[in-house]
Amino acid sequence: MFDKVFSYEAFQEALAILVSEFPTAVWETLYVTVLSTAFAIVLGLPLGVLLVAGEKNGVLPLPTWLMQILNVVINLLRSVPFLILMILVFPLTRLIVGTAVGTVASIVPLVIAAFPFVARLVESSLREVSPNIIEAAQSMGATPFQIITKVMIPESVPSLITNATTAVITILGYSAMSGIIGGGGLGKIAINYGYYRYKYLVMLIAVILLIVMVQIFQSIGTRLAAKSDKRLKK
C-alpha cells in the first residue's frame, strides 16, 4: 500500500492539489476557527461569569432555579455529539446564515457546540481567584459588577488565556469535522481526497498541516499566558 501512497504520480498529484487547494483550505480553517472561537467567547464568557457569580455564596447570587436551568442547558449542549449537533441545528443555521451548508454555515454549529464548553472553561478559571481577594474588594466597597470586571476577570487572565488556547484547539478539531456538511478547510480536503478518493498522501498532508496549526496555537497561547502572569517573579 505504501509504495502506492508515496509513488511518483501520487506526489505529483498531491503537489498540484497543494498548490491549488491548500492555501484556501488553510485560510478557511483559520477563519472558521478564529470566528467560531470569538463568537463562542462572546457567549461563553458572560455565561461562565454567571456560573461563578450567581452561586449561593457568589458575588451576585441568582435564584437557584435559574442556576439549575443554566447548568442543565450547558450539560445538555455539551453531551450532544458534534456530528449530530451539526444536523440538529440546521434550522437555526438556515435562519441565521440563509443556508445550512458551506463554510460560513459551519460556524453556527461550531459556536453552539463550543460556547457551553467555553463557559465551563471560564468557570474553572474564575474559580481559581482567591475568595480572600474578593472579600478584600468587598471590604473596600466594590459592587458585584466591579468585583467581576475589576477583580475576577483581570486576576484570572493568565488562566483564561490558557483555557482560550484549549478552546481554539478543540474548535479547530471540530471545524475539521464540519467538512461533512460542506464546511471548507483542511478537514474537507482530508475527507474528500483521503477518505472518499483514497488519496492518502493528500490526507496525510492535510493532517500534518492541522498538527502544525495546533502546535502554533498552543505555543502562542502558552507564551501569552506566561507573559501576562505577574505572579511569576522576574
Next chain:
Amino acid sequence: MIEIQNLSKSFAVSGGTVHALKDVSLTINNGDIYGIIGMSGAGKSTLVRCINMLERPSEGNVLIDGVDIGSLSEKELISVRRKVTMIFQGFNLLMQRTCLKNICFPLELAGVDKKAARERALELLEIVGLPDKANAYPAQLSGGQQQRIAIARALATDPEILLCDEATSALDPNTTHSILSLIREINERLGITVIIITHQMSVVEEICNRVAILDGGSVVEEGTVSAVFSKPQSNAAKKLVFPDGIGESIADTDEKKLRVVFNGAPATNAPIITKMAVDTGICANILSASTKSIGDKAYGNMLLGVPDTDSAKRVKEYLEQTADIHVEEVSANV
C-alpha cells in the same frame, strides 16, 4: 466611636448550627488601638467582619458614630466601607496589578479621577516607606512589604477606622514589629482608630491600649491591656499570660511575680537577667520563659519570681531602662 451591642452570629452547618458569637458587647473609642485576642475558633474573624458587615450578625447591632450600620442598604454600606477599611493576614493584594495600581484600586472603585488617585497613591507609598515599589508587582515583594502596600491601600480612602485581621500572623517577629510601628504611627499621625484581631499576645502588648479577650464566641475579659494582663481572671486570659501553664508549686509561693516582655529588645548579647541580679543584688527566680532571638533582638516573655514588693519594684525599674523591655506585676491565683 464603635458600639457593638449584644452581637450574636450563628452559622448553619451540616448537622446543626455553630454559634460563632454569643452576645458580644464592646465599646471602642475614637483613637483607640483596640486588641481583640483569642485562640483560633474564638470568633475573632467573625466579629471583625460584623464591624463592616461582611458578615451580617444574626442578632444585635453595630453602631458607628451612632449609626446602626446593620440597617443600611448595600449602597449605603459601600460608603461606610470606605471609612472602615481592612487589612488581612494574607495581604490579599491583586496579584496582576502593580503596587501603585493596587493602592489606586479603592479610589478607582469610588470613581476618583485617575490622576488624583495616582498622586494619592504615590503619597501613600511614601508614608508606608516603599516609594520605589510603585511599578513592582506584589509577587516581587516580601511579606512585610506586601502588607505595607495593603496598608497603603487601606488608607487610600481616608478611613476613620482600620480593621486588622491577623495582619501580622504571617510575618516574622522583626517584620511584625515594623508593621506594628507603622500602624501605631498611622494611629497617632492620622488619628485613625485601629482594631487589631490577633492570637498573638505580643501584638496586643506592643501596641494596644485596650483589649478584649474572646473565648468560645464570648467576651470573657475587657479593659486596659495592663489591667487585663496583670490580673488575668478568666481561664482564657490566664492561658494567654501563662502559655505553658503554671505549676501549683509556683502559684503557692509568696513570691511576687513579674512578667518581662521583650519586644525586640537588643538583648541577645547582654545577659540582662544576670546583670540585673549582680547590679541590684536581687536573686530572681525564672519561673518560665519563652523568648527567642531574631537577629540581635529578643522577643517573647519571661516570668520572674522575686522575694517581695520592694524588690519587684526595683527589678521593674532596672529592666525597663532597656529599650523595648516591658515589665508588669502579675497576680497568679491559678
